[in-house]
Amino acid sequence: MAGALAGLSRGLKIFLVVDLVLVVVLGVTAILVLGGNSSTDDQADTPQTPTTSSSAPADTATTAATSEGERRFASPTGNIACDLTGEGVTCTIANTSVEAPAIDGCTGAGTGHVITLNADGVDTPCTDQVPGAAGADVDVLQYGSSETVGDYTCTSGSNGMTCVDGGGVGFRIATAERVVLP
Template identity: 45%
Template structure:
C-alpha cells in the first residue's frame, strides 16, 4: 500500500511540474509576440552604419552576431579576436603562448598575435553588433560582416578573412 501511495505522490509531483513547465513556455512565447522590439530590452546595440559604410576617425568596436568574432578598428589599425576556431593556427616566431585567437592589421601588414594567458571569450552583449551584410570604416581600415566571417582590409586591399573554420590573408 505504501508503494502505491509513493507512486501516486510522484505522479502528482510530475503533473505539477508539467503544468509549471507549460505555463512558463506559454508565457515565454506570449511575452515576445506582441511587441515590435522582439529582442526585448536586453538586446545588443548595433554598430550604426549609414549606407554601405560609416567612415570614422574614432575607434569602433563590434562583434559579429554570433559573438565568436569581435574587432576594434581605429585609424591606426584593426585587431580581431576569435574565441573558438577549428583551423590549424599558424606558428608565430618567438611565441611561447597560443596563436590563432588574435589577428592584427596595421601599417606593418597582417599578422597573428601571440596570446599569453587565457584565450579570448565570446564577445558579450555590451559589444555592438555589426549585422551580416554591413561594413564599418575607421581611417584607412574597413571590416565587413558576413555569415561566413569577417573581412578586414586597408585602403590598399591588404588584410584578412576570418571565420571559425578558416582564415586567409589578402590580397
C-alpha cells in the same frame, strides 16, 4: 480532449489551454532560434567583398565611415570581436578550428585567436590568453554591414569578418578559416 476536460472546472480548463498554447509557442520559437539560422560566421564557404560607402543612408547595410576614432564591434554570434582605429584593426576569435601558425619560441595558448592589420600588413601574434566571446556591451555589426575608420574597413558576413585597408590588403577570419587577402 473535450471529454477529458468535461469534469474540470472552467478556470482549470482555461489554465490548461493557455499552458498548451504557451508550450506550442515556446517549441516553435526554439526551433526557429536554434535550427532556423544555418548561416553563421562559423561558416566560410562564400566569399564576400567588403563595401566601403561613406555616403550610404544609415538604414542600409553599410554604416557611415568615420575619419577618426575607434570602433569596437562583434559579429552577430559574438564569436569574433574587432577593434578598429585609424592605425589598424585587431580581431579576436573565441572559437576556431584553424591551426595556429608556427611562431618561433611561441607557446601561447591564444596564438591563432588574434589577427591584426596595420601599415606593416597582416600578423597573427603570439598570445597567451584565449579570448572569450564578445560581451553584451559590445555593438553588433550585422551581416552585410561595414565599419570604416581611416583607411581600414571591416565587413561582417555569414562567412566571417573581413577587414582590409584601402589597397585591399587584409584578412578574413571565421571559425573554420583564416585567410590573408589578397
